[in-house]
Amino acid sequence: MFPYFLYRSLVRPLLFMFNAENAHDSVIRLGRVLSKEPFKTIFSQKVIESPLEVMGLKFKNPVGLAAGMDKDAEAVDFFGALGFGFIEVGTVTPRPQDGNPKPRMFRVYEAEGIINRMGFNNKGVDNLVRNLKNCKYDGVIGVSIGKNEDTPIEHAVDDYLECMEKVYPVADYIAVNVSCPNTPDLTDLQQADAFTALISPLKECQKRLAEDTGNYVPLVVKISPDLFDNELRSLCGVCLEQKIDGITCTNTTVSRDVIDGMTHANEWGGLSGQPLFHKSTRVLKLVSDMVDNSIPIIGVGGISNAVQAREKIDAGASLVQIFSSLIFDGPKVIKDIANNI
Numbered sequence: 571m572f573p574y575f576l577y578r579s580l581v582r583p584l585l586f587m588f589n590a591e592n593a594h595d596s597v598i599r600l601g602r603v604l605s606k607e608p609f610k611t612i613f614s615q616k617v618i619e620s621p622l623e624v625m626g627l628k629f630k631n632p633v634g635l636a637a638g639m640d641k642d643a644e645a646v647d648f649f650g651a652l653g654f655g656f657i658e659v660g661t662v663t664p665r666p667q668d669g670n671p672k673p674r675m676f677r678v679y680e681a682e683g684i685i686n687r688m689g690f691n692n693k694g695v696d697n698l699v700r701n702l703k704n705c706k707y708d709g710v711i712g713v714s715i716g717k718n719e720d721t722p723i724e725h726a727v728d729d730y731l732e733c734m735e736k737v738y739p740v741a742d743y744i745a746v747n748v749s750c751p752n753t754p755d756l757t758d759l760q761q762a763d764a765f766t767a768l769i770s771p772l773k774e775c776q777k778r779l780a781e782d783t784g785n786y787v788p789l790v791v792k793i794s795p796d797l798f799d800n801e802l803r804s805l806c807g808v809c810l811e812q813k814i815d816g817i818t819c820t821n822t823t824v825s826r827d828v829i830d831g832m833t834h835a836n837e838w839g840g841l842s843g844q845p846l847f848h849k850s851t852r853v854l855k856l857v858s859d860m861v862d863n864s865i866p867i868i869g870v871g872g873i874s875n876a877v878q879a880r881e882k883i884d885a886g887a888s889l890v891q892i893f894s895s896l897i898f899d900g901p902k903v904i905k906d907i908a909n910n911i
């Protein structure tokens with residue numbers, strides 16, 4: 571087994587010689603190779619199984635990979651071999667798109683944070699579905715769906731519906747991403763009226779597909795940490811009314827309070843990692859109270875160890891996800907959390 575405790579001293583310095591996006595792309599490319607034998611055995615990681623059931627789905631452990639790491643589901647078997655209990659792929663859009671101009675991903679070294687303005691770069695939903703059909707990972711797979719940048723916001727629902735129809739047969743749950751700060755106007759979809767207009771047809775579509783296929787695929791909504799408390803309250807009201815199956819708290823923040831003056835702090839985009847932890851945990855706690863623990867919550871934002879994962883669970887989360895700490899600390903974080911939570 572690969573000595574992942576050497577990640578910070580050995581692998582990270584190598585990866586950090588590249589700019590953040592090139593390092594990320596190399597890991598995905600390498601991951602495709604490493605997920606096959608004989609490499610799989612060397613690079614895989616055993617974590618203690620702690621089975622749990624959330625949204626009617628059975629998870630081997632509560633630690634998941636957050637959306638955006640494997641946008642096109644190209645390295646699912648690799649991430650699965652690292653011990654994740656679930657993997658969220660995407661965010662995917664109906665048509666392929668390049669995303670924002672590069673550079674668009676920056677490390678904030680001092681704070682172990684990342685700023686990204688990728689803008690839903692992805693190879694399109696058909697490609698993602700093909701990739702998922704070929705993967706062998708037997709854990710839970712979530713698919714995050716979004717809208718193309720050039721689809722007017724008033725037609726956003728058409729993009730979400732198209733993605734939903736296509737990913738339904740290959741997803742264990744579907745995550746509706748309305749909280750990415752890097753697609754123009756997208757976060758406006760979290761306002762109560764717009765949110766109802768989006769979610770209501772998606773729930774109808776879910777009902778129809780569940781009847782047709784005999785398989786109910788839960789619908790999860792991923793929210794921003796930047797909403798005001800009154801906006802959160804309205805949003806939670808709609809989630810209850812519409813019987814949303816899960817809420818993910820949270821996406822990245824546009825706030826720079828915590829990293830003021832640090833490297834790349836002036837770059838626009840969403841901030842993730844350590845500097846996001848408190849803000850996103852606060853929102854998680856508020857949401858949990860507002861829905862009175864009646865909707866399962868996936869906690870994500872700044873988790874890099876079991877203590878922080880426990881804090882998310884104490885705040886109301888049933889499951890947790892990581893992204894930035896995988897970059898700063900390597901795959902041992904998955905094991906540390908899953909074994910000690």
Ligand SMILES: Cc1cc2nc3c(=O)[nH]c(=O)nc-3n(C[C@H](O)[C@H](O)[C@H](O)COP(=O)(O)O)c2cc1C
Pocket residue numbers: 636637638639641660661675684685686688690714747750792820821822842843844846870871872873891892893894895
């Ligand atoms: C480079 C990058 C790309 C991301 N892309 C997506 C995405 O496509 N969809 C999404 O829902 N979240 C995306 N996220 C947000 C993460 O899923 C997660 O919510 C956020 O990074 C907070 O978790 P962390 O602090 O563990 O990184 C992205 C984050 C980063 C750093």
